[in-house]
Amino acid sequence: MDFSSMFFLSFVAFLFIFLFNSLLNCLSSNAKKLSLPPGSLGWPYIGETFQLYSQNPNVFFASKQKRYGPIFKSHILGCPCVMISSPEAAKFVLVTRAHLFKPTFPASKERMLGKQAIFFHQGDYHTKLRKLVLRAFKPEAIKHIVSDIESIATSTLQSLEGRLINTFQEMKTYTFNVALLSIFGKDEVLYREDLKRCYYILEKGYNSMPINLPGTLFNKSMKARKELAQILAKILSTRRQMKLDHNDLLGSFMGDQEGLTDEQIADNIIGVIFAARDTTASVLTWIVKYLGENPSVLQAVTVRNQT
Ligand code: HEM
DSSP: OOHHHHHHHHHHHHHOOOOOHHHHHHHHHSTTTOOOOSBOOOBTTTBTHHHHHTSOHHHHHHHHHHHHOSEEEEEETTEEEEEEOSHHHHHIIIIITGGGOOOOOOHHHHHHHOTTSGGGOOHHHHHHHHHHHHHHTSHHHHGGGHHHHHHHHHHHHHHHTTOOOOHHHHHHHHHHHHHHHHHHGGGHHHHHHHHHHHHHHHHHHHTSOOOOSTTSHHHHHHHHHHHHHHHHHHHHHHHHHHTOOOOSHHHHHHOGGGOOOHHHHHHHHHHHHHHHHHHHHHHHHHHHHHHHHOHHHHHHHHHHHHO
């Protein structure tokens, strides 16, 4: 996979689809004045869902990009959508015209991550979750795990010695391990393998066709999602019995005054892993690429880290 499609895919994987509702509504009522980007909407309702899911998604996006450019329309999982893959377009959606857009996900993605996750909400509940997430990642809250994160980085680097690797995949493993530490603190060691096994199955089916029949990737994902919720329930119950204060993200969600239900906590834990993993792994991969291509910058960074 080349770097631009990798970045694009991780971006799409997270945001999945920004429905340009306002744009499309505007368009239908005012078709003569506005025009949609190039592309194809495919069949009624089904759109281009089968084209996307019957092949490697990279091939779908790469061929569309080649044919229509960095911004193109499509129709996936019942949603008319505009796909973007350029930094300028991302800035338009996320920064300069962010007020015109509302993040929405297809229903199957909501089911998989959990309907109570922060991404699917606005208003007071959203504000509260944002506060709880931010407080768990403040420098004050994470300073005591910096040395553990460094150990994870060191052992990751050691494990790469002498191997031909896919940097993005290795960075995903690294970010997953750091995510577990930031979310569960030292407790994570006990549950790491189970959490990893289930999360990886969940992730594998995340972009699969949402057909919930025995044997489909989607079905396996949904089962893994259920198992994840059970593991999280176990962790919550153990913590409640121990009655200890924790400084990590789970501790932040479990605060007595916050009044979150177990389901809300589980959906948001899974949501944060999802939000943090591919995005951070993608940035780290770019950093590795550019440091590799610019030895003088690598040296400056190395000197800075040693002082
Ligand atoms: C370089 C890495 C990252 C990138 C590029 C990235 C990108 C994004 C983007 C584009 C959004 C959507 C913003 C919007 O809807 O306006 C978002 C939301 C979010 N991200 Fe990240 N993210 C990164 C790392 C992380 C990490 C490490 C965490 C873990 C705490 C995280 C947690 C979240 C959460 C909870 C939201 C939802 C915020 C909300 O709805 O208010 N992200 N991220």
